[in-house]
Amino acid sequence: MVKILIENQITEMNKEEFKCIVNRYSSVAVDIGTGDGQFIYKRAKQNTDELYIGVDSSIDNMRMCSTKTTKKPSKGGIKNILFVVSGVEDLPDEMIAIADKITINLPWGSLRDGIVKGDEVVLHNIKKISKAKTELSICVTYSTNHEKQEIETRKLPTLSIDFIRTQLKQQYRACGINIDDAYIWNNDMLKKLDTKWAKKLAFGKKREIFYMKCVVMD
Numbered sequence: 001m002v003k004i005l006i007e008n009q010i011t012e013m014n015k016e017e018f019k020c021i022v023n024r025y026s027s028v029a030v031d032i033g034t035g036d037g038q039f040i041y042k043r044a045k046q047n048t049d050e051l052y053i054g055v056d057s058s059i060d061n062m063r064m065c066s067t068k069t070t071k072k073p074s075k076g077g078i079k080n081i082l083f084v085v086s087g088v089e090d091l092p093d094e095m096i097a098i099a100d101k102i103t104i105n106l107p108w109g110s111l112r113d114g115i116v117k118g119d120e121v122v123l124h125n126i127k128k129i130s131k132a133k134t135e136l137s138i139c140v141t142y143s144t145n146h147e148k149q150e151i152e153t154r155k156l157p158t159l160s161i162d163f164i165r166t167q168l169k170q171q172y173r174a175c176g177i178n179i180d181d182a183y184i185w186n187n188d189m190l191k192k193l194d195t196k197w198a199k200k201l202a203f204g205k206k207r208e209i210f211y212m213k214c215v216v217m218d
């Protein structure tokens with residue numbers, strides 16, 4: 001069953017109900033660790049023939065946006081958006097092979113850890129919800145200047161382009177995901193991402209943000 005957050009309530013949808021919604025749209029974009037959901041909300045408003053699915057383990061983060069989407073269109077209501085309550089580690093089988101595009105913006109916690117450590121469960125789950133050749137965009141940031149304690153406690157690898165293009169690339173490939181390229185964004189480039197956390201971080205201390213452009217293999 002897929003747990004869909006509608007306002008303050010979780011509704012469980014079975015495979016048929018979920019597929020019925022998915023099949024109404026020309027394509028599906030999934031944002032994992034969506035947080036307040038604004039990133040997908042803005043895109044969903046502009047592309048009404050595409051379905052946008054925000055996934056987050058935290059109900060609290062998605063609640064406000066989910067509530068807005070149920071209002072009248074004049075008050076911000078839209079139909080082509082769903083909020084799924086799930087950790088990336090437990091993505092439901094109903095989501096198998098639905099995503100044309102996946103984004104993971106500024107993850108923290110176990111989502112970030114899985115992404116930067118190339119965790120097999122996390123990567124297999126991302127692959128599981130992808131179609132062939134799904135685009136996967138990831139941007140992640142931490143550094144010893146600002147997150148020293150977190151890096152030590154969670155045993156996070158030192159991020160660098162070299163680390164991504166060598167070690168992480170191999171781990172991703174083993175799970176069916178190709179890291180096509182990796183770049184470093186600065187604070188100004190991060191502003192363009194236009195998410196709540198992008199704004200928070202971009203207007204804060206100077207930092208390097210690692211952007212990975214990936215494609216899910218057939």
Ligand SMILES: C[S@@+](CC[C@H](N)C(=O)[O-])C[C@H]1O[C@@H](n2cnc3c(N)ncnc32)[C@H](O)[C@@H]1O
Nearest residue numbers: 033034035057058087088108109111195196197
């Ligand atoms: C820093 S926030 C970023 C939110 C949003 N992407 C943005 O850019 O504003 C990280 C989000 O990842 C979610 N998260 C952390 N671990 C997760 C996991 N294992 N599965 C799904 N979401 C997770 C958190 O609940 C949080 O909403």
